[in-house]
Amino acid sequence: MIEFLHDCNRALREADTVDNDQPVLDRDYNELLRSAGRRLMLRVAPAGTHGLYDACNGVAALRHEGDEGVGTMLVSRRLHPAIVPVLTLETPVPMRDHRSIRKLLELSEGHTALISDASHVFGLGQLVAESDGQYEPLVTVHFTNHYSWEMSHAGHVLMRVVSNTPRLPQGQVAADNFARTARIVFPSLSLDSIDYLWDLAHKATTQPTGTILVISTGAAKEAQRLTRQCFRVVPRIMTPSVLRLVTNIDGAVLIEPSGMCHAIGAILDGLATEKGDSSRGSRYNSALRYVNSSKYPALAVVVSEDGWIDLLPS
Amino acid sequence: MWEHQSLFRVSAQLFAEGIFNLLDRSLRPEVFLLGFASSKEADEPGAVIIEPSTMRYSPLDFKDVKGIAATLETDTGPQGIVYHLHPNDHDRTAKHHWYELVCRATETTLQDLATSRNENRRSFCAVPVSLQGYLVTVVLQLSTDCYDGYYTLPKSTAGRPVNLPHAA
Numbered sequence: 001m002i003e004f005l006h007d008c009n010r011a012l013r014e015a016d017t018v019d020n021d022q023p024v025l026d027r028d029y030n031e032l033l034r035s036a037g038r039r040l041m042l043r044v045a046p047a048g049t050h051g052l053y054d055a056c057n058g059v060a061a062l063r064h065e066g067d068e069g070v071g072t073m074l075v076s077r078r079l080h081p082a083i084v085p086v087l088t089l090e091t092p093v094p095m096r097d098h099r100s101i102r103k104l105l106e107l108s109e110g111h112t113a114l115i116s117d118a119s120h121v122f123g124l125g126q127l128v129a130e131s132d133g134q135y136e137p138l139v140t141v142h143f144t145n146h147y148s149w150e151m152s153h154a155g156h157v158l159m160r161v162v163s164n165t166p167r168l169p170q171g172q173v174a175a176d177n178f179a180r181t182a183r184i185v186f187p188s189l190s191l192d193s194i195d196y197l198w199d200l201a202h203k204a205t206t207q208p209t210g211t212i213l214v215i216s217t218g219a220a221k222e223a224q225r226l227t228r229q230c231f232r233v234v235p236r237i238m239t240p241s242v243l244r245l246v247t248n249i250d251g252a253v254l255i256e257p258s259g260m261c262h263a264i265g266a267i268l269d270g271l272a273t274e275k276g277d278s279s280r281g282s283r284y285n286s287a288l289r290y291v292n293s294s295k296y297p298a299l300a301v302v303v304s305e306d307g308w309i310d311l312l313p314s
Numbered sequence: 315m316w317e318h319q320s321l322f323r324v325s326a327q328l329f330a331e332g333i334f335n336l337l338d339r340s341l342r343p344e345v346f347l348l349g350f351a352s353s354k355e356a357d358e359p360g361a362v363i364i365e366p367s368t369m370r371y372s373p374l375d376f377k378d379v380k381g382i383a384a385t386l387e388t389d390t391g392p393q394g395i396v397y398h399l400h401p402n403d404h405d406r407t408a409k410h411h412w413y414e415l416v417c418r419a420t421e422t423t424l425q426d427l428a429t430s431r432n433e434n435r436r437s438f439c440a441v442p443v444s445l446q447g448y449l450v451t452v453v454l455q456l457s458t459d460c461y462d463g464y465y466t467l468p469k470s471t472a473g474r475p476v477n478l479p480h481a482a
Binding site: 001002003004005006007008009011012013015024025029030032033036037039040043044153156157158159166167168176177 | 316326329330333334336337438440441443445459465467475477480482
């Protein structure tokens with residue numbers, strides 16, 4: 001938002017002074033996101049030290065003896081009371097010395113991480129337990145694999161950077177958004193039932209290969225109608241652990257708002273709708289078609305293989 | 315306001331869609347321009363221009379923005395009595411300060427409008443630019459549910475990003 005509005009203002013000022021043939025707002029989208037990433041890292045760096053974003057990229061890009069850089073770095077001011085030092089370097093290593101930092105990263109494991117104040121790495125340390133009086137949530141940079149890292153705070157991932165391209169952590173359907181939509185589609189549903197459905201939906205969103213969870217008041221009849229395009233199951237209450245198993249196969253899982261499952265691996269049908277989006281995959285579009293043309297009130301959680309997570313109707 | 319304002323608005327809309335769709339398609343960015351005529355009273359016709367004119371807001375919705383900005387000015391604290399040695403510097407600072415107040419007042423007005431109309435939109439305004447007799451503000455609106463769904467850093471201060479959508 002900040003970078004976007006800055007660019008707009010720059011373009012507006014140019015509109016007043018420069019020939020109108022000049023292109024406006026022609027900055028590359030990812031370049032703008034990189035600037036936003038830099039801005040965010042500057043915000044979390046103690047004392048506003050510049051260069052943390054680029055240092056993290058530099059370190060993530062290097063390999064050590066052929067291995068990808070995997071490790072953790074805690075970012076805090078020096079001698080932070082919430083960090084228990086494990087090993088302190090006699091001479092701190094500057095963050096711009098990517099090769100040395102990459103080598104030192106090999107030392108971090110589990111809760112033991114490199115300690116840095118965004119300009120130097122001081123050694124190894126551990127964050128005290130949450131129950132400790134000195135505890136304070138700190139910024140953590142986690143190097144996940146080659147040229148990839150993510151920044152988190154208090155266990156929440158704020159930014160994931162892959163090949164110097166910042167992105168948000170994979171979108172998850174927010175609980176309150178789910179509850180609101182569920183209440184609209186199934187007005188008579190109790191709060192407990194909505195919570196249970198949310199547990200199931202949340203489990204579905206963790207399926208890495210993608211899946212569709214359809215919640216419909218007519219699940220039993222729909223399972224019967226789609227007999228040839230699904231595996232009907234003896235009705236049973238769906239639990240998150242069973243859902244993880246049944247979503248390993250292609251197709252949708254059909255459940256009632258009460259959580260009763262009637263079919264797995266269902267190939268959904270439905271009429272083409274103007275809401276369809278050809279830029280999205282078949283899983284999204286078939287769920288959209290189904291939800292829009294279903295005779296019964298229906299809600300679908302669509303987890304696409306490429307990482308999108310959608311709640312239909314949205 | 316100026317000849318290419320529609321073109322600029324469309325470019326900014328496409329630019330916003332390009333950026334924010336890379337982050338999260340549910341952010342649904344919407345861009346429009348607000349122009350406050352420098353030489354007209356708030357209730358005169360043409361005092362506020364909205365681009366596009368088909369926008370769901372009317373110029374009358376923004377007639378009080380300058381008034382709100384003026385009330386904010388009385389509430390500026392010690393910053394209000396800082397004088398710069400060079401008159402040009404002082405003028406520039408005073409002008410910039412006024413633009414920031416207009417920006418804050420516009421954001422407050424839009425937020426109140428969104429609340430009263432039950433719109434799921436969160437508004438952000440750029441500091442206005444003086445252009446051909448108008449103070450032109452770029453307004454970016456994002457889906458509140460989606461925007462608020464992302465974790466934000468604590469201890470936020472003005473102008474410092476709290477998360478990636480805010481920084482972008």
